[in-house]
Amino acid sequence: MSILIGRDTRLVVQGITGREGEFHSRAMLEYGTPLVAGVTPGKGGLMALDGKVPVFDTVAEAVRQTGANTSCIFVPAGGAPDAVLESVAAGVKVIFCITEGIPALDMIPVVEMVRLAGAQLIGPNCPGATSPGSAKVGIIPGSIHREGRVGVVSRSGTLTYEAVQAMTDAGLGQSTCVGIGGDPVIGTQHIDVLKLFAEDPDTDALVLIGEIGGSAEEEAAAWAAEHLPDMPKVAFIAGRTAPEGKRMGHAGAIISGGKGTAASKVTALEAAGFRVAGSPTELPALLREAGYRG
Amino acid sequence: MKIHEADAKSLLVAQGLPVPAWAVARTPTQAREAAVRFLADPANATKKVVIKAQVLVGGRGKAGGVKLASTADEAEDVAAQILALEIKGLPVRRVLVGPAAEIVKEYYLSVLLDRATKRLMFIGSAEGGVEIEQVAVENPGAIVYEHVDPLLGLPDFAARELAFKVGFGAHWKAGAAIAKGLLKTMLANDADLVEINPLAVIREHNADGTPVERLVCLDAKITLDDSALARHPGLEELRDLDAEDPADVEARRYDLTFIKLDGDIGCMVNGAGLAMTTMDLVNRAGGQPANFLDIGGGAKADRVAAAMRLILEDPAVKAILVNIFGGITRGDEVAKGLIEARAQQVRDVPMVVRIVGTNAAEAAALLEAAHFVTAASLDEAAAKAVAAAKGVAA
Numbered sequence: 001m002s003i004l005i006g007r008d009t010r011l012v013v014q015g016i017t018g019r020e021g022e023f024h025s026r027a028m029l030e031y032g033t034p035l036v037a038g039v040t041p042g043k044g045g046l047m048a049l050d051g052k053v054p055v056f057d058t059v060a061e062a063v064r065q066t067g068a069n070t071s072c073i074f075v076p077a078g079g080a081p082d083a084v085l086e087s088v089a090a091g092v093k094v095i096f097c098i099t100e101g102i103p104a105l106d107m108i109p110v111v112e113m114v115r116l117a118g119a120q121l122i123g124p125n126c127p128g129a130t131s132p133g134s135a136k137v138g139i140i141p142g143s144i145h146r147e148g149r150v151g152v153v154s155r156s157g158t159l160t161y162e163a164v165q166a167m168t169d170a171g172l173g174q175s176t177c178v179g180i181g182g183d184p185v186i187g188t189q190h191i192d193v194l195k196l197f198a199e200d201p202d203t204d205a206l207v208l209i210g211e212i213g214g215s216a217e218e219e220a221a222a223w224a225a226e227h228l229p230d231m232p233k234v235a236f237i238a239g240r241t242a243p244e245g246k247r248m249g250h251a252g253a254i255i256s257g258g259k260g261t262a263a264s265k266v267t268a269l270e271a272a273g274f275r276v277a278g279s280p281t282e283l284p285a286l287l288r289e290a291g292y293r294g
Numbered sequence: 295m296k297i298h299e300a301d302a303k304s305l306l307v308a309q310g311l312p313v314p315a316w317a318v319a320r321t322p323t324q325a326r327e328a329a330v331r332f333l334a335d336p337a338n339a340t341k342k343v344v345i346k347a348q349v350l351v352g353g354r355g356k357a358g359g360v361k362l363a364s365t366a367d368e369a370e371d372v373a374a375q376i377l378a379l380e381i382k383g384l385p386v387r388r389v390l391v392g393p394a395a396e397i398v399k400e401y402y403l404s405v406l407l408d409r410a411t412k413r414l415m416f417i418g419s420a421e422g423g424v425e426i427e428q429v430a431v432e433n434p435g436a437i438v439y440e441h442v443d444p445l446l447g448l449p450d451f452a453a454r455e456l457a458f459k460v461g462f463g464a465h466w467k468a469g470a471a472i473a474k475g476l477l478k479t480m481l482a483n484d485a486d487l488v489e490i491n492p493l494a495v496i497r498e499h500n501a502d503g504t505p506v507e508r509l510v511c512l513d514a515k516i517t518l519d520d521s522a523l524a525r526h527p528g529l530e531e532l533r534d535l536d537a538e539d540p541a542d543v544e545a546r547r548y549d550l551t552f553i554k555l556d557g558d559i560g561c562m563v564n565g566a567g568l569a570m571t572t573m574d575l576v577n578r579a580g581g582q583p584a585n586f587l588d589i590g591g592g593a594k595a596d597r598v599a600a601a602m603r604l605i606l607e608d609p610a611v612k613a614i615l616v617n618i619f620g621g622i623t624r625g626d627e628v629a630k631g632l633i634e635a636r637a638q639q640v641r642d643v644p645m646v647v648r649i650v651g652t653n654a655a656e657a658a659a660l661l662e663a664a665h666f667v668t669a670a671s672l673d674e675a676a677a678k679a680v681a682a683a684k685g686v687a688a
Contacts, residue, residue, distance in 0.1 A: 103522035112444035156567025158619040238570040
């Protein structure tokens, strides 16, 4: 078992014939992800990835013909919000939007439509998710994973890889790793992923990777303290040395008015029972200290 | 992207919002000409003008960047003083000149992107004219929050509700219209903040000399969503290059995210979260990062070389730490860029390179052949870079 994606996933990739879409679709297929369809308007009827994946003109058609239940979006920023809406309209329930650089205001009505449809949007500007051994959706390198029972949730891309690699090197496998994205308006927050892990019988421990800005980590921590008091929990927060008022790359990563600092997040996480690492490489040892025996 | 008050006011006027007249002056003479006009205006109840520095930092008033003048001569002098100022390191190149308002009451009203609820949100208060953060601490009950419906926007009834909650009194109709106008301004320009502080009831004179009160936007602050600038070509012209480090401008050209810091260890990393982490670990190893630099996903050799030039332009840099976790980014591409950059580099600065992930083995072979100092883990790389900056072998 796992969360969001797993053995029951039937994936459709929107933008499968684009440069990024094709490259990463190939990697997903090689990983063993059940990639059943691609969508590129005007290219319906073609076969992508050396004849392995049928391409459709619309998501609705892909869903009808292949039973796709999960989508992954590599459409450029101008068309990505519409691509999410197309997935929602076609009844897709788990939608990953990898695209970066989408204007924030464009996403506001889209996340509302996703919510009303009872679907789950991950991203935009996210690396995707991997449930080691069954499926990987997005751009996370498959090689860094190992099957196991630790749930990982993170706001970043490469920092997630760093943390996951450290876990794998230490022999700690993962149930699912989710990168939620660094944009100001994203479909899924840390707390939403923790709620999914709480329901997953195959997740026994948690790794939360956050960064400065906003208060999403604090809210997730408070929820975990109440609902997952006994689960071993560790965390890492990036941006301890970031100066105030400077936006550190991610649209959300900014400290302003003394809020969203690394120190305030670390305090909140520790108060909620998380052990907070000073470096991603310390996460496995801290997880053992917290009592994880997996 | 931040824009100047005068430019923000133009965007408000374009959406029909009430903003008292103003002029922008680049010289004391221009300020004088504007002052003559505003001092002679019969509507100007104070018979004074205000002259405000146009710089993209807060605290202009405290820094002497906002002053009143009663005569054209005085306006010219004051403008000359302000135009000679540097506020928080930024030169004042322009001043805004306008009639000094007779303020009856000051309010605060803004609309911004609320990340937690994924909606736009109005913040209003009858305690305007001071920093809203201060009101939030001292008198949180004086602040009103109202979310904008993600599908409907702000219908008239919601705008009225907001106006009554903030407490505009007799000016509630104007308050509701201004709220709608702020939202229109936000949507028309892809702003992530439109803030009016103060939004003020001011007293002016009718042509016959009788006083009249109206609610107007006295100050304006707008920040724009960088991701949306491409579809508003006119707004890019409002960018104030004086407010940016030349390195930032150069970085934008190569699609790099660069922020200069005060330390001596240059950092080159792929990914914002990992870049911050790299800075943190340099700090933990006893060093100080010279910059935040995210080369982004899928960087090729030429972008890596540009990033290296940017880092080396800072004379304080004594060592460079390159940390790449390849996903979309291919390690061998980065290695080639580094080798190319080092060949062109005028200054000999020790470099510690750590490349893992996609094509890491190919990268390692290239770097080894070129005699780079490499590291396996991030902690090791940080320690080696700190040692190199201090001039000792790790």
